[in-house]
Amino acid sequence: MNNKNKLRCLAKRSFSMLGFSAALVGAAVSYSASAAAQGPALKAGQEYMVVASYPNQLHVIDAEKDSLYKSCDMPGRFGPGAIQVAPDHKTAYVLNNGYEDIYGVNMDTCEVTFHAKMSQASNERTKTLYAFALSYDGKELYTVQNPTILRSDHYEVQPTRLAVYDTSAGLKAKPIRTFPSPRLVTAMQVGKDGGLYMAGADIYKMDVHTGEYEVAVPSRNWQRERYVQPDVLNVWAVQTPTEDFTILYTTARFQEGSEDLNTADWLYGYFNINLATGETTTQDFAPITEIYFTGTRSPKDSNIMYGVLNRLAKYDIEKQELLGVAELDHSYYCITPNNDGSKVYLAGTYNHVAVYDADTLAHLKTITLPGGDMSTTTAQVFIR
Amino acid sequence: MKNRNLPRLAGGVMVAGMLLPTTSSYAADAEQIIRDNCLLCHSEENASAPQFSRMSHQRKTPEGWLMTIARMQLMHGLKITDEERRTLVKYFADRQGLAPEETAGSRYAMERRLNTMESFESADFEQMCARCHSGARVALQRRPAQEWEKLVHFHLGQWPSLEYQAMARDRDWFDIALEKMVPELTSSYPLQSSAWESWKAAPKADLAGRWSFSGQLPGKGDLHGTMTVVAKQGDRYEVSVDGQYADGSPIKGSGRAIVYTGYEWRADLTIDGVKVRQVFAASKSGQQLTGRMFEAVHDEVGADIVAVREGSAPMLLDVQPEYIRAGSRAQLTLVGTGLGEQVSLGDGLQVVKELYRDDNKVVVEVMADAGASEGARQVSAGSANGASVNVFSSIDQVKVVPEFAVGRVGGNGGSTPKYNAQFQAEAWANGPDGKAGTEDDWRIGFVPASWHVEPFDERAKADRDTEFAGVMDARTGKFTTGAAGPNPERKMSTNNAGNLKVVAAVKEGSETLTADGQLIVTVQRWNNPPLP
Numbered sequence: 001m002n003n004k005n006k007l008r009c010l011a012k013r014s015f016s017m018l019g020f021s022a023a024l025v026g027a028a029v030s031y032s033a034s035a036a037a038q039g040p041a042l043k044a045g046q047e048y049m050v051v052a053s054y055p056n057q058l059h060v061i062d063a064e065k066d067s068l069y070k071s072c073d074m075p076g077r078f079g080p081g082a083i084q085v086a087p088d089h090k091t092a093y094v095l096n097n098g099y100e101d102i103y104g105v106n107m108d109t110c111e112v113t114f115h116a117k118m119s120q121a122s123n124e125r126t127k128t129l130y131a132f133a134l135s136y137d138g139k140e141l142y143t144v145q146n147p148t149i150l151r152s153d154h155y156e157v158q159p160t161r162l163a164v165y166d167t168s169a170g171l172k173a174k175p176i177r178t179f180p181s182p183r184l185v186t187a188m189q190v191g192k193d194g195g196l197y198m199a200g201a202d203i204y205k206m207d208v209h210t211g212e213y214e215v216a217v218p219s220r221n222w223q224r225e226r227y228v229q230p231d232v233l234n235v236w237a238v239q240t241p242t243e244d245f246t247i248l249y250t251t252a253r254f255q256e257g258s259e260d261l262n263t264a265d266w267l268y269g270y271f272n273i274n275l276a277t278g279e280t281t282t283q284d285f286a287p288i289t290e291i292y293f294t295g296t297r298s299p300k301d302s303n304i305m306y307g308v309l310n311r312l313a314k315y316d317i318e319k320q321e322l323l324g325v326a327e328l329d330h331s332y333y334c335i336t337p338n339n340d341g342s343k344v345y346l347a348g349t350y351n352h353v354a355v356y357d358a359d360t361l362a363h364l365k366t367i368t369l370p371g372g373d374m375s376t377t378t379a380q381v382f383i384r
Numbered sequence: 385m386k387n388r389n390l391p392r393l394a395g396g397v398m399v400a401g402m403l404l405p406t407t408s409s410y411a412a413d414a415e416q417i418i419r420d421n422c423l424l425c426h427s428e429e430n431a432s433a434p435q436f437s438r439m440s441h442q443r444k445t446p447e448g449w450l451m452t453i454a455r456m457q458l459m460h461g462l463k464i465t466d467e468e469r470r471t472l473v474k475y476f477a478d479r480q481g482l483a484p485e486e487t488a489g490s491r492y493a494m495e496r497r498l499n500t501m502e503s504f505e506s507a508d509f510e511q512m513c514a515r516c517h518s519g520a521r522v523a524l525q526r527r528p529a530q531e532w533e534k535l536v537h538f539h540l541g542q543w544p545s546l547e548y549q550a551m552a553r554d555r556d557w558f559d560i561a562l563e564k565m566v567p568e569l570t571s572s573y574p575l576q577s578s579a580w581e582s583w584k585a586a587p588k589a590d591l592a593g594r595w596s597f598s599g600q601l602p603g604k605g606d607l608h609g610t611m612t613v614v615a616k617q618g619d620r621y622e623v624s625v626d627g628q629y630a631d632g633s634p635i636k637g638s639g640r641a642i643v644y645t646g647y648e649w650r651a652d653l654t655i656d657g658v659k660v661r662q663v664f665a666a667s668k669s670g671q672q673l674t675g676r677m678f679e680a681v682h683d684e685v686g687a688d689i690v691a692v693r694e695g696s697a698p699m700l701l702d703v704q705p706e707y708i709r710a711g712s713r714a715q716l717t718l719v720g721t722g723l724g725e726q727v728s729l730g731d732g733l734q735v736v737k738e739l740y741r742d743d744n745k746v747v748v749e750v751m752a753d754a755g756a757s758e759g760a761r762q763v764s765a766g767s768a769n770g771a772s773v774n775v776f777s778s779i780d781q782v783k784v785v786p787e788f789a790v791g792r793v794g795g796n797g798g799s800t801p802k803y804n805a806q807f808q809a810e811a812w813a814n815g816p817d818g819k820a821g822t823e824d825d826w827r828i829g830f831v832p833a834s835w836h837v838e839p840f841d842e843r844a845k846a847d848r849d850t851e852f853a854g855v856m857d858a859r860t861g862k863f864t865t866g867a868a869g870p871n872p873e874r875k876m877s878t879n880n881a882g883n884l885k886v887v888a889a890v891k892e893g894s895e896t897l898t899a900d901g902q903l904i905v906t907v908q909r910w911n912n913p914p915l916p
Contacts, residue, residue: 099544127544148541152425153438154534155541157558184553201553220554229554310876330876 039070041108042089042384047339049381050092050107051347052081054372058092058105063338063345063381066355066365072110076101081377082130085239086167087138089382093167099127102143104167116165116173118145124158125150130235130376133188133196134167135208136275140176141165142196142208144185160185162196164208179211187237189245191275199234199247203271217271217280219249224282226254228261230269234294236348236378241299241339243275248295248307250288270295270305285317293333293348298358300341308335308346312356326361328354336379347379410618414475417468425460438534439476443526443575445487446477446644447494447914454913459542474618474644481645482524483583484668493520493915494648495663495676496683498803499789509572511551512565521915522569526577529570536561588646589670590615596744597627597691598702598719599677600830602806603860605630606704608719610744611691619643623651630704630717649673652680664689671696684791684803694743698722698768706829707774707811708733711754715739716773718746724766732756732775758813759826776828779892780814784901785830791854791905793880796867800908804854807861807901809833809888833888835861840883840902847875853882853905861888865905881906 039060042048047063056078062069076097084093091104091113104114118126124147131144143165147158160183163175185200196206198213201220206213215221219232230249240246249271252264269284285305292307297317304323305315312326312335333348337358346354351369356362415434418426422436429435444452450473456462457469464472492500502519504510513522527535540546540558547557592615598608609627616622620642627635637655641662644650647670651662661683664675671693678686692699700720708714713736718727723746727735732753740747746765752775760772785808794802811831815824837856839845852874854865866880874880882905890897909916 125541129545129548146544148537148544150541153427155537157537157540183556183558184547186548201556231550231554233548233550233553328876 038110039072042069044384047381047383048107049336049338049345049353049379050083050085051353051369051374051379052078052083052094052096052377053351053369053374054078056096057369057371058083058094058107058110059369059371060107061353061367063343066343066367068367068369070107070110071370072105072107074103074105075112075115076103078375080130080235080375082132082235082237083378083380084132084134084237085380085382086134087136089384091138091167092380093132093134093141095128095130095132099129100125102128102132102141102165112171114141114167114169114173115171116141116143116163116169116175118143118163119147120145120163120175121149123150124148129186130237131185131188131198133190133237136190136192136194139167140208141167141173142188142190144181144188144198146183159183162206162208162211177208177211179206181206182213187234187245187247189237189239189273189275191273191278192243193278195278197245197273197275199232199271203247203273216273217282219271222282226256228252228254228264232271235376236294236334238294238296238334238336238378239380239382240296241337241341241381242297242302244297245273245275246296247271248292251284253284268292268295268307270297272297283317284320286313286315286320286322289322294335296335296337296344298341299337299339306335306337306344306358308332312344312346312361314361324361326356326363329366333376334379336381338381339383345379345381348374348377350374353379410471411475411479414471417464417472421462421464421468422456438531440480441528441531441575443480443482443580444476445482445494445524445915446473446648446650448521448524449473449476449480451913451915474642477644477648478646481580481648482526483577483579484647484665485579485583486526486577487524487665490520490523491663491665491675493518493524496661496678496686496916497676498684498909498916499786501788506568506572508560508564508568512557512561515549515551516546518916523573524915526573526575526580527569528575529566531575532566532569533562536566583646586646586668588643589666591641591643591649591666591670591673591693592621594694595673595691596694596701596719596721597673597689598704599687599689601629601685601687602808602830603685603862605830606702606706606717607635607687608702608704608717608745609635610694613641616640621651623653625653625655649675662689664691669696681801682804684806692721694721696721698724698766700763700765700768700771703763703771703773706772707776708750708752710752710756710758710775710777713749713751716748716750718748718763718765718771720744720765720768720771722766723768724764726764726766728764729773730761730763730775733761733773774826774828776811776813778813779811779828779831779890779897781812781820781825782831782833782888782890782897782899783810783812784808784886784888784899785810787901789886789901789903791863791865791903792908793854793866793868793905794908796869798868798908800868800910800912802865802868803909804865805863805886805903805905807835807863807886807888807903809861809890809899811890831890832859833861833890834858835889836887837863837884837903838887838900840885844883847878847882849882849884849905852880853884853903854880856886863903863905868908879907 049061049063056074058072060069082095102116126145126147149156160181162179162181164177165173182200185198187199198204202215203217204213205216230251232249234247254264266288267284268286272281291309293309295307298304303317307313314323332346336345344356353367355364427437595611607629612624614622623641624638637653639653641651647666649664659680662677664673673691676686702719704717734751735748737749756775789805791805792803794800808830811828856863870877884903886901886903
């Protein structure tokens with residue numbers, strides 16, 4: 001979508017960065033003394049949710065009682081606190097320390113068992129923009145790294161790369177394989193067949209042994225008649241109970257025979273990859289009436305889509321119909337359903353995890369974390 | 385990063401309180417500062433004159449150099465004193481500045497006109513560069529291709545999330561920046577230019593003397609006076625200002641100025657107890673100054689200023705007020721220099737009485753005939769001319785100026801002051817066709833109005849924006865924005881942002897003419913360098 005409007009206002013410019021910069025600004029609300037760094041081990045069969053927050057803690061929430069179960073202190077500085085939970089549900093991997101390090105935290109003991117620095121050289125500054133995922137068996141960690149070589153009087157931005165780590169490599173993990181990667185990759189997930197799905201300009205699928213990749217779901221390059229190029233930004237790779245990797249898009253669909261954006265239908269939709277089957281979906285589900293940072297489908301009814309930012313909304317996908325909304329006390333970035341689909345959890349911004357009834361959208365509870373702002377943490381629900 | 389501000393950088397190039405070496409020695413001093421502090425990262429190049437990597441291959445405004453050097457302090461550990469920084473800014477701005485022609489069209493950025501609507505022919509330039517900062521910040525630099533290329537690498541290396549943002553993630557930002565923007569910038573803003581070569585060789589005027597100035601401060605009105613400038617060493621001056629507003633209130637103050645690049649006048653003054661800055665450009669002849677004088681903390685409050693040096697060719701800068709109603713009697717103040725005895729106001733206007741006269745100012749009582757034709761009259765006082773007065777019979781329409789503005793919440797214990805908004809009511813005549821909105825409409829001038837705000841739309845009404853976003857002064861058109869921070873009284877504890885309709889009402893006989901504009905009150909500008 002080209003912006004045809006040539007008049008620009010300096011003071012309005014911040015609007016053009018809405019979406020990403022808004023998501024990255026994580027103002028700490030308040031810092032209270034950290035809770036006990038240690039705490040009880042997780043119980044088998046019990047459902048939990050994990051989030052990270054300022055000052056720099058990982059919080060495990062009991063998803064049955066909807067109360068804080070324990071908090072673990074993490075090394076480095078907080079940010080962004082994006083999380084992937086290992087398939088054995090013992091270790092949480094957290095992208096932290098200003099997007100520059102990934103730590104594996106044993107949730108039973110709070111012990112840091114894994115550490116990978118994204119930078120591979122002393123004169124390299126490397127950030128990972130949320131792009132990390134675990135193999136289906138949890139033995140490997142995949143990251144897309146954005147390196148910059150810091151020369152003495154200038155910088156050299158390097159091509160992005162996929163770096164593969166052995167999750168048993170301990171605290172000084174080094175890549176065991178690297179491959180060139182497309183730029184602009186954010187959220188990633190791995191399919192049961194081992195393929196790495198990378199959300200960038202398109203959603204790619206990479207062979208993590210050869211580095212070869214192909215487009216699994218076209219996004220920027222989709223060919224949908226009368227649709228403009230969609231806008232996609234997802235930094236929350238939520239690991240859903242149904243093993244769906246879901247990413248929202250916004251787009252416009254011209255009226256038949258027209259190319260006028262003023263009369264076009266502005267639509268929300270989602271890309272989905274079922275990680276177990278590899279089935280892919282591109283599906284509109286609603287007119288754009290407000291912004292959602294994340295959306296997720298109900299684990300018990302795949303025709304139901306929830307979206308959140310300033311309101312919690314619930315849609316019938318097939319009918320493209322709004323079923324209900326809940327007004328919120330403040331913005332929430334990340335929505336995650338529990339395993340049986342009876343509740344949805346809202347996290348990100350502030351230190352409140354809000355719990356809603358998935359059917360009625362009634363507010364059930366707000367869990368206040370002991371620390372500060374969650375920023376763009378990924379809320380992950382799992383059964384130990 | 386937000387705690388790492390150099391607190392006094394925010395407003396501009398500082399000149400206050402300095403004791404600097406003379407012109408003859410400051411270049412040597414600057415080069416010594418560079419050798420002592422910069423060569424850990426930069427290298428001295430093999431050349432006849434001292435030349436250093438990166439820094440010797442760019443040209444910038446004083447503000448541009450200040451931002452670069454300050455960035456070295458904030459991000460790269462450069463440790464120099466404020467005085468050393470001033471020496472470096474002066475050195476670079478003089479040796480590697482921009483010619484007057486090269487800053488034309490972009491001066492609004494240096495003059496801190498943050499509500500400027502920018503427009504560029506290149507859509508690529510707007511989307512690739514001016515999406516995050518002003519286009520003027522780029523247009524006020526000159527580099528060869530290698531340096532533009534390094535600037536691209538710096539941008540993405542320093543702000544890796546840049547390519548993921550809206551209007552970047554829809555394209556291959558990095559490739560376009562290198563392959564398309566570097567050639568475009570090299571062609572539009574090259575290091576070498578004939579304008580710069582000729583300006584470098586041109587004689588530079590000493591700006592000492594007495595200056596007659598006129599201006600207009602939105603919310604306060606016309607102003608005029610004299611500015612006395614005394615030369616000190618190294619292009620530095622002592623400045624005192626003595627003038628008055630149209631309502632008779634005084635403008636008195638003093639401070640210091642420095643001239644960069646032979647024409648870039650920067651002054652820090654205290655006027656009536658308020659710290660203000662002057663960002664002026666001297667004309668090539670050194671006989672005129674034009675620019676803006678604004679408050680140091682609230683740079684949204686500022687006056688357009690034009691000044692002429694006493695002793696230069698006679699010139700009329702301004703007639704205040706800029707209009708007179710046909711059939712009325714009014715006082716007009718002529719401002720300029722070398723104002724002659726014979727005041728000519730054009731058809732239908734007669735001087736009834738001369739109330740005051742000196743070389744720079746003449747105040748006359750004027751009668752405008754009831755049948756005087758509408759339109760502008762060229763005014764002269766002896767051989768001094770160059771200004772006009774508008775004769776009108778009725779105000780037919782009013783416009784709010786600016787039509788669209790952005791204010792920002794602030795204060796409330798936060799690091800960033802409020803950014804208020806100031807509106808003016810502009811009177812217009814419909815012209816010969818008697819219809820509004822046609823080509824022959826003509827501007828009469830700014831007139832007093834009564835002001836209020838309303839919700840801009842249904843959303844603003846539902847969110848009660850008018851109750852939170854700030855307060856409009858009904859008399860002056862100054863809107864003072866709300867306090868910063870989350871407001872628990874608002875829906876979702878949102879801040880005191882708002883979308884407001886700004887309404888001006890002007891009495892014209894028994895009628896009230898109204899006009900409206902739009903004011904967005906939004907969040908703070910956290911990153912507020914000298915060039916926006």
